[in-house]
Amino acid sequence: MIGRIRGTLIEKSPGQALVECTGLGYEVDIPYTTFFHLPEAGTEVTLHTHFAVREDAQSLFGFVSRLDRDLFRLLIKVNGVGPRLAVGILSGLDAQQFIRCVETRDANALVKLPGVGKKTAERLLIEMTDRIGQLEGQFVPMSSETTGGGSGSVETNTAGYDPRDEAEAALIALGYRPQEAAKAINKVAEKGMASEELIRLALRNMIPAG
Template sequence: MIGRICGELIEKTPGQALVDCGGLGYEVDIPYTTFFHLPETGQAVTLHTHFAVREDAHNLFGFASRLDRDLFRLLIRVNGVGPKLALTILSGLDARQFVQCVDNKDASALVKIPGVGKKTAERLVMEMGDKLGSLEGTGDAQVSLEAVRPEQPVSQGERPGEEAEAALIALGYRPQEAAKALSQVDGEGHTSQELIRLALRNMMA
């Protein structure tokens, strides 16, 4: 089991990071909540990881905090939730928000995430309620991610609006949904990462 990797961040895109560890480049699948807090390329990075082995693929999933990684492991134990959907859930909601949804039995917020239907949302609320107590730092659903992963500076892309829309579509939102959410955000001076974060907040409201 590969539980953590430390190395130089070579490339980063929404959904994946390439980390060089002693000359080996590891492709790591990540949720957007981790992407937002990656350092600039060329800098050192540490990711808490989950290594999944299947007959047709070996996948390494990475997270900015141990809390995110442990929540991911709980999610994939729920019937009908695989690694891809778990990443999507953690891209739409941070750990604090997810815990609050479960604590408040708010399946409606989970249904807004692409790929999460009503039955899956209800199953998550029901099954995760008894499991979240095992997550270190979730005390009474008041998880502060800022305490475990401080804000990192982000770079300004040449076309932040287009990059943000493409990223939201890749996450599973329909083009018209992505465009509408971004139209509700004041794009002046924002990076693509910031636009994605604000648009996701609008769609989950």
């Protein structure tokens, strides 16, 4: 089991990071909540990881905090919730927000997540109510709403590059319909905004606060 990696962040994009460690480059699948906290490429990063092995694939999932990783491990034990859906859940809600949803029985916020229907939301509330006790001691209130990596900074203006297109593609990959993604991005977009800021604000508007 690969539980943690520390190395140089070579590349990052919504949903994935490439980390070089002792000469090896690890492709790590990450939720958007982790992507928003990653440092700039070329700097050192530490990710808490979960290594998943199936007959047809081997995947490494990474998280900026141990709380997120441990919650991910609890989520994939829920009937009908696999690693991809768990990553989707943690892309729309960070660990602390998800825990609040469970504590307040807020099924409406869970249903807003792509891939989570009413029955899945109800199952999550039922099965996770007892399990979140295993996270006791890790749930610490966030001190601020800030994210790593220069929130709102202007991205490199290369020919043909549009942060809105990248942000829309990221939301579509997460499971939202193209029309929903375009509407959400247009609602928050301002001149000079980076794609990660567009994604963060769009998700915040699409997912009610817990």
